[in-house]
Amino acid sequence: MKSVLISGATGKIGLAIARAFKKEGYGLALVYRSENKLSNLDEFKNDENVIFLRGDLKNFEECQKVVDAALEKFGKIDVLVNNAGMTKDKLLLRMKVEDFKDVIETNLYSVFYMSKLVLKSMLKNKYGKIINIASISGIVGNPGQCNYSASKAGVIAFTKSLSKEVARKNINVNALAPGFIESDMTKNLSKDEIVKSLPVGKLGSAEDVANAVLFLGSDKASYIHGKEIIVDGGAI
Template identity: 40%
Template structure:
């Protein structure tokens, strides 16, 4: 049996760090999902293989239900001995701007990727997890989804929606030894934040610095492990104390 973990948006940043942790620390065969940057996804896979782990790349847009089903069904048929135990819904997109000027496309694209993406990927596997009576579903949200952030009404709404889904689904599947949790990062040093004024923003953060992707991945790895079997329906903030 090939124990596997799927990480959506796993090619860069927090997603890449999560892929590596799941491979190296929990021994999972990691399915690295990406949509556009094949080179980055391949680089993540190379890092895993050079470190002694195993994985493969799956290309699909999480917001496209047909693409998600086709790729995952094809992979499942090709690997009848594999079982996906861990799902990390990490893929997301930001289209920031004041709500008064927000276009319908910027609204729907962000919600479709985070919220519809959560449904498309998780729903494909949920019956399999229930039959196996084991699973870990970890949804990457944001401090914006917990408290709301000006200029990110769409992103805040999308992540808040995933938080609500996390809490509800956790109650539905807990009896089958499946946990569902959300991780809400604050300012994390990645490509998405490299244009920000880190020195100035750090003054707002009690620990006085941005977080590292590896720190977020450590938390996700713990939630994906058997050590976290009594934690479910939770939203865990990892933000240096900026909001709790």
């Protein structure tokens, strides 16, 4: 059985990604942080091919525990989806040092930690897919998101460099840059204005993102290396 480790699984996008891989018969290692959101994953509760792993991925030791537990359960990790992320939007003059640090550590350091920890097993297996969830904000920028765009631009650049290190080892590393997707992250944005500005005339769904992640995680995408795939309804 192939297995996938998905971070940020309790969020809308993470959950949709988990459902997509489950349908394809993968074992799931679902990583969450807040206990009070674990019930979002209730549908997987009594499934022996699913494990729930708690960890704050800003912390390398916690990432290590998560990866060790996933490897103990499945013996290998075929697909790693680095999906956990956060925003702390503020115009730069109001942005505190902590706001910048928190977002960079959560969105970028966690991708470094998790990729580094999982890569060893992928190299051993001579097989692996790493999919890093970035954002169009990391490509074109967005006012109020200097921290977030910097983190996601970092994720894209990290993806390209790592891909060049491991492409010959049968490991695909790619990024996926969503536009505006319905989730907790976008629930406080003024949606009417955003929708008006989008060529497609509607926000994206978590499933729109999950479909593209599933494709990148499959062997149909085996000649795609070091790219950022944009799923944004034509936004940029």
